């Protein structure tokens with residue numbers, strides 16, 4: 001069981017502190033979503049884990065060892081960082097063969113990962129002719145070559161079509177269910193929530209959250225109930241006495257903030273008030289994420305493009 005452990009990690013580029021005293025672990029058996037606005041430090045952290053950059057201070061290890069000291073790096077960590085990195089003049093198959101040879105992996109793995117990523121039919125084409133989605137699949141094929149214990153993917157759904165996005169989600173799920181550790185970065189909470197069990201959120205290089213999805217929802221969102229009744233005013237009076245603040249919309253429906261159906265339903269039943277509809281609203285993960293990261297984006301729009309045109 002291999003994990004990624006980041007401890008007090010800091011990386012400075014000149015005046016820019018890209019990663020700032022970061023500590024978190026990516027544990028086996030779950031998909032950890034790595035979130036944060038542009039420039040939050042996600043890619044830098046991944047590069048430090050892979051030993052592609054030296055930390056200013058702190059450590060990033062895989063299975064307790066630095067990447068450079070791993071005996072079999074490709075069998076330990078599979079990573080997708082920059083799909084543009086593959087050499088365009090080579091065929092996809094040759095590209096993977098070179099990687100397999102360098103990693104002392106059997107050539108048979110090349111055909112296996114070409115099949116697994118759905119690019120076997122274009123394996124003999126030059127990479128320069130590949131679409132972004134095909135390059136992305138090739139990058140994922142390279143990550144899978146060593147059948148690694150840890151998978152680290154930077155924005156894997158970039159350029160993938162909807163079928164490809166579902167495929168990559170299922171792949172990550174299978175890896176985690178198989179007891180492996182998966183770290184996947186994204187800007188989008190909705191995309192991450194569809195696959196991740198756990199979240200690590202960065203803002204300006206610092207850790208903003210390291211939490212399970214459900215705990216994140218509980219902490220950052222407030223539940224709300226929508227209902228319809230034949231006795232709105234009576235229900236309103238009862239709920240106000242109970243400390244709620246029901247508000248009626250134009251269509252006659254009521255909204256009760258900070259309330260759950262398990263609380264409101266029994267109150268109405270106790271008072272004998274007929275309820276025609278009662279629904280708890282799913283808290284919006286996206287709204288919670290924006291609330292957490294607001295003010296943490298390195299690049300934000302201060303003026304709306306529309307107002308500039310006027």
Ligand SMILES: Nc1ncnc2c1ncn2[C@@H]1O[C@H](COP(=O)(O)OP(=O)(O)OP(=O)(O)O)[C@@H](O)[C@H]1O
Nearest residue numbers: 013016018036037038039040041042043044045298
């Ligand atoms: N090689 C480098 N030289 C100088 N500054 C860098 C370098 N790499 C990253 N940075 C800076 O470090 C900060 C973090 O960048 P990083 O790419 O890690 O963020 P990110 O969260 O991956 O962003 P994105 O979602 O846009 O990819 C940014 O301010 C970036 O400009």
